[in-house]
Amino acid sequence: MRTLDKQRAFIGFAFTVAMMTFVPATAWSYEGRVVDIDTGKPIEGAYVVAAWRGSLISPPERVSVCFHVNVTMTDKEGKFSFSDWSGNFDPLIVNRRMQPDVFYKAGYYWDLSKPFTTINNTFVLTPHRGTPEERFEQINGLRVPTNCEKPRDGKKLLPLLKEVFAEASAVAASPSQKAAADKWLFSVEVYEFDFLTASDRQSERRKKYLERKRIK
Numbered sequence: 001m002r003t004l005d006k007q008r009a010f011i012g013f014a015f016t017v018a019m020m021t022f023v024p025a026t027a028w029s030y031e032g033r034v035v036d037i038d039t040g041k042p043i044e045g046a047y048v049v050a051a052w053r054g055s056l057i058s059p060p061e062r063v064s065v066c067f068h069v070n071v072t073m074t075d076k077e078g079k080f081s082f083s084d085w086s087g088n089f090d091p092l093i094v095n096r097r098m099q100p101d102v103f104y105k106a107g108y109y110w111d112l113s114k115p116f117t118t119i120n121n122t123f124v125l126t127p128h129r130g131t132p133e134e135r136f137e138q139i140n141g142l143r144v145p146t147n148c149e150k151p152r153d154g155k156k157l158l159p160l161l162k163e164v165f166a167e168a169s170a171v172a173a174s175p176s177q178k179a180a181a182d183k184w185l186f187s188v189e190v191y192e193f194d195f196l197t198a199s200d201r202q203s204e205r206r207k208k209y210l211e212r213k214r215i216k
Helices: 003-021 132-140 155-171 175-180 182-192 195-215
Strands: 029-036 047-058 061-073 079-083 093-104 122-127
Touching: 029 047, 029 093, 047 079, 047 155, 061 079, 061 093, 061 155, 093 122, 093 155, 132 155, 132 175, 155 182, 175 182, 175 195, 182 195
Parallel strands: 029 122
Antiparallel strands: 029 079, 047 061, 047 093
């Protein structure tokens, strides 16, 4: 076993034992709210994705990592909450932090180019009023942190990914956009099946797309 692995195993064991004797009675939580930019009214049923990140002590330098992800939906008052307790005990991950990364509701987008999109943990979403092509670009620009956990642990993202794929497919106006929407279907199939199966299915779809394009 390499020296770093031995250190990780020993420190991990000691840390786990320590945590067994000390677990916060009240977990710290992050609470927020999602509202419509025009009306100020709460948006119910919006997906909110939070990612836990930190620095992995990996000599000779630290490496930024995403080690946990969670997803929830807003209630009728537009409220949501996350526990800051990720359940990850890796002692080599330091400077841990959690923050909401993605907000999604069909027909809305989080416009970071506008001022005051986040005030006191209140997040403002903007209704889409443009063309289907523009809406597709908004959807395609979502950065869902699917690389934070192993596929078997990330299935919590599946309902969100399915809804994103459904809307992307519905508004895709050109053949190239329809082909680009496939990345969302690929993410769905990674969680429904596995990476290799999803890759094979994606390859078959691309072959059919290229064949249709060649015939035309």
